[in-house]
Amino acid sequence: MKFTKTLAAAAAMGFALAGAATAGSHGGPVKAGFIYVGPIGDLGWTWTHDQGRLAVEAEFGDAVETSYVESVPEGADAERVMTQMARSGVDIIFTTSFGYMDPTINVAENFPDVAFEHATGYKRSENVSTYSARFYEGRHVIGLVAGAMTETNKIGYIASFPIPEVVRGINAAYLAAKSVNPDVEFKIVWVYTWFDPGKEADAANALIEQGVDVIMQHTDSPAAMTIAEEKGVFAFGQASDMSSFGPNAQLSGVLDVWGPYYVERVRAVMDGTWESTDTWHGIGDGMVGIAPFSDKIPADVQAMAQAATDALAAGTLHPFTGPINKQDGSVWLADGEIADDGTLAGLNFYVEGIDGELPN
Amino acid sequence: MDFSSLNAVAMIVLLIGAATPILLAAIGELVVEKSGVLNLGVEGMMIIGAVTGFIAATTTGSPMLGFVGGAIGGAVVSMLFAFLTQYLLSNQVATGLALTMFGLGMAALIGRNYNGIKPPRAERLDVPGLSDFPILGELLFSHDPIIYFSIVLVFAVWWFLNRSRAGLVLRACGENHDAAHSLGYNVQLIRFGAIMFGGACAGLGGAYVSLIRVPQWTEGMTAGVGWIALAIVVFASWKPWRVILGAYMFGGITILQLSLQALGISISGAYLSMTPYVVTIVVLVIMSADRKRASLNAPACLGRSFHASH
Incomplete structure (x- = not known):
């Protein structure tokens, strides 16, 4: 292949x-x-x-x-x-x-x-x-929604590769879900591919078989959304609005908005002002968007998620604010401490409460 | 570790769904290779079948017509390969690879307006009394019709190749095309037919992916299933029954590793993920360890062009 x-x-x-x-x-x-x-x-x-x-x-x-x-x-x-x-x-x-x-x-x-x-x-x-x-900001929002919406308290997560980007998303979503629903449990399946609709669909089916009623994904195709729609469980759009694949299943989604950044960088080349930079934009800068909330989400949950979105945009809320322990129980962030970007960029461990071993 | 929540029956149902596209494509390719042709374009024919099947099903509203459309799409695109390799005597390996690339691009082009559409659902078999029977009912009598068809097809191919005169002629083309030609058989025409059969099977497998396994159309959605099917044919040492074994084993290990992860087994996902491939390689090594036997199984004229010069 x-x-x-x-x-x-x-x-x-x-x-x-x-x-x-x-x-x-x-x-x-x-x-x-x-x-x-x-x-x-x-x-x-x-x-x-x-x-x-x-x-x-x-x-x-x-x-x-x-x-x-x-x-x-x-x-x-x-x-x-x-x-x-x-x-x-x-x-x-x-x-x-x-x-x-x-x-x-x-x-x-x-x-x-x-x-x-x-x-x-x-x-x-x-x-x-x-x-x-800063997709983890978006993951925080959908994590809140997922935690509030699950009835089995089992949330499925289809993960691609164990890289910091994906691990960050899992941790952010888990912490958010846990904050609104202490009984929540994450079931994580690593599929080791960014794009394989067949395998993503199989993973979704396997998760639903284990009693999962809300699915998140960090893979690229709408396959899981299609399966969620078919099986009558909830899911979130990934990168783009996938509601056409799951009109009943999609609760919301994390949207990637690259246009403004690309325009800015190409303009810099035109002007001769381009130089090496490190950009990490979130909801506030408009690089991360939140797909419209489904009407299946109760009004109070929508209001909570919207409030979190606004706070993230304003910079008054950070998804990784202590106290947070690592999976092994050791302290990662003390009370009120906020994770610095360097740590987040290289994040390679689960937070406390997530079951399973993080593959290397 | 608690395995009690692992529902074996549900897993087998998933396994069959994952294995069927591989099975369909592999049994078609087996017939092609038995006739002496190596068509590496399985992936391309599958993706064409996936998109044409999807279009046929959504425009007519009938999933069955969708499968027919997938098979026709696969067969039509395979004719391109057949014409190039049989009449223009182009290199089979290069043409097959080109067919895959062509198929992927072509499918993306004709599927442009079919994103985000829901295909009509194929009804599952529902035999009153039997389908509701615990465990066995779910295992044996509750699948979509294509799954039964795929098993029947394997049996039919076995019968055709080993018990019918026409099958003997087809195998003769694959073993020694000069001898078949000297007996008055039209080697090119027979191979043309075999290639079209292979294309139809691959197209059907592709349609299974886009209509049942992941009911949607996305570019490149077969994601390498065609290559697995090619490997399964070798794995099966060109024997129809072993194709079932190979396809179900590959599908089974894929589903098993996903289910074990969903269950929260603490084996590293990386190992689980590679098991289907590792097992396939190990079996291939074991089967080809005895070089004489392995070469006995492969059709002697596999991949060789035939030109009637006399």
Whole structure:
């Protein structure tokens, strides 16, 4: 599978380059390239990044030229695709998955004149910026809703890979759910893929079989939402509003809004003011959105979730405020202490109360 | 650890759902390979079947017509492969890989307007009395019709290959196409037919994914099932019965590891996740350990182009 994906990516690059190679990189439009981990049609993660790309096109019109390659496997293959893209005279490249971190750093070394923007990673250099959204703020909100809505007190969580981003989401959702429902229990299934609708659906079924009545996911397809709708349980949209797949099942969702950031960064390249930065925006900056609350959520719960959303936006609430213990019972955050960004960026442990072992 | 909440019957029902697309695609590919053709485009034919089946089902409102549409879609796209490899004598490996890429792109294109639509639901079998029978009823009499069809299909393929004259001719094409040709059989036409059968089966498997396993259309949703099906054919050493074994084992371990995680078993998910693949590799190694026997099983002309020069 990996092999054909590579070929597909190579073929796609061929087409992209055929169009891009004719125009020079100076004087002409600014060229922005995007590398996606899944297909645009996943209607989740990759789709939202492509919405960001379209926002750049809408903002600058003819002054910008964008290109993208879909379904690029993380790892060595990504390096090759990035190299080809950089060679074709692209001015700024957005690499939109955690697994592109080392490839991005490696390729950026060879192309000092190209600006690189890596999503959700933590390694930067002269010409590599990182950016991510504080999705855990959104997870806090849907965690509150989930905790209030579950009747079996079992919440299912379909997780992709054990990286800080995903672990943060689990912890944030758990703490929020626990705060409104002390009996809540999380059942976490690791599927080791970002996008495999069949496996995501199987995981949802397996969770429902264990008595889960609210499902959260950190994978990219709407498969779990479809299964939730079919089985009559609740779920949350991931990255985009997935209510068309689960009109009865979707309670809310965490939305990714990349457009404004992409526009800002491309503008910086145009103005010649681009420099390596580290951006981590949340609900307040508009990078994280909350999908409309379903009318199945009682008014008081909606009000509570909305209040939390507003407080997060205003910066008066932080999902990781002590006292919080680690899973092993040792103290992580003392009373009133707020987790610093450095710790959050590398979060690699469950908080107290979550069952199961965090895979390495 | 408390296993009591692990519902074995529900797990088996899930397992069968996960295994059926693999089973359908693999049994089709088995016939193709028995005729001496290696079609690596299973994934591409499946995704085409997934989208055409989905479109057929949502526009007609009938899940059964959806499955027919999936099979037709898979068969039509496989004709492209058949024409290229049988009449233009293109390289089968390269053409098969191209077919996969073509299928993935084509499916994305024609499925553009079908995101977020709910397909009509295939009715499950409901035999009065039997389906409500505890455990056995749920295990044997409560599935969707395609699952029964897939088992019958395996039996039919076994019968066709081993008990019918036409099956003997097809196998002859796969074992020694020159001999089959000298006896007056049209090797290219027979292989063309086998490839179309394989395409229809793969398309049906794809439609199963988009209509039952994950009732929705999403780009690239088969996510590598076609490659598993190809591996299962080798795993089964080209024997229809073993295809069932292979597909159900792969599906079973996948479901088992997800269910164990949902149950909260403290084995690292990473190990559980890799087990289906590890077990497949181990079995492949065991089966191919005796090189003579392994090569006896593989059709002798597998992957070789045939050109009637005399």
